Amino acid sequence: MKSICALVHRPDRDRAFFQRYYEQHHAPLAARLFPFRGYARNHVDMADGFGWDTISEFWVNDPLAPQRVIEGPHAAMLRADEDRFLDRTRLTPARVEEHVLSSGDPADADGRRLAVLLKATADALAWGDPAMAWGRDLARRRSGVVLDILIDRTSGFPADAVLWLAGHDDPGPPPDGIAARLLRMHRHETDMTTNHSDFDNEGHA
Incomplete structure (x- = not known):
């Protein structure tokens, strides 16, 4: 199962602090606590008017495992760390159906990645086919092309789907019936094979 989440800095911080703290402090903590199969953060570089700083990606084998961590004995520590850098009232998680359309690295050699946020402007039942x-x-x-289609389009996530592309090259206009917004990002991925050394996967002491 894959999920994504848009996150933003708390009101008295800025994007630079948020992204730095996320990488240096929160991501290593989350990687130790949660039994992620994969964990990546896509930090926004340029996005005028976009209301979030980062879109994170999470892969798990057991869809209930993250909830057990959130409700487990390390919940207070996790929440306290979140409060240091993000606005939890504006978290927008979403479960997605992931379609890997071409193999290859998800970002270019410099870590650059493009998130194309797709919104349906036509028949909601038919928009997925042209996307x-x-x-x-x-x-x-192109290599590394992935399409994430939201399973629940009422989650508050700012798109109906995300088309992920390596690099920052503009893919051109979208098909009719779809509005596209480009976010130029840098991707950071945690090697989950080297984590879970301090806590077990369910967050139990």
């Missing part, structure tokens, strides 16, 4: 066709067309020319 998938667009992604597959791009995947014929």
Whole structure:
């Protein structure tokens, strides 16, 4: 199972502090507490008017495992660390259906990645077909193309789907019936094979 989440700095901080604290302090803590199969943060570089600083990606084998950590004995410590840098009232998590459309690194050699936020402007039942066709067309020319389609489109996440592309190159106009917003980001991924040394995967002492 994969989920994504948009996160933003607390009101008395700024984007630079948020992203620095996330990488240096919170991400290592979360990687030790949660039984993630994969864990990556995509930090916004340039996005005029976008209301969040980062879109994180989480992969788990057991969809109930993160909730057990959140409700477990380390919950207070985790919440206190979150309060140091993010606005928890504006967390926007979403479960997604992940489609890997071409193999390859998810970011370029400099860690640059493009998130194309897709919103349906036409029939909600039919919008996914052109989005998938667009992604597959791009995947014929680019590596590392992934399409995440939200399972619940009422979650508050600022898109109906996210098309992920390596690098910062503009993919061109979207198909009819879809609005696209480009976010230029830098991606950071945790090697989960080297974590969970301080706590076990369920967060129990």
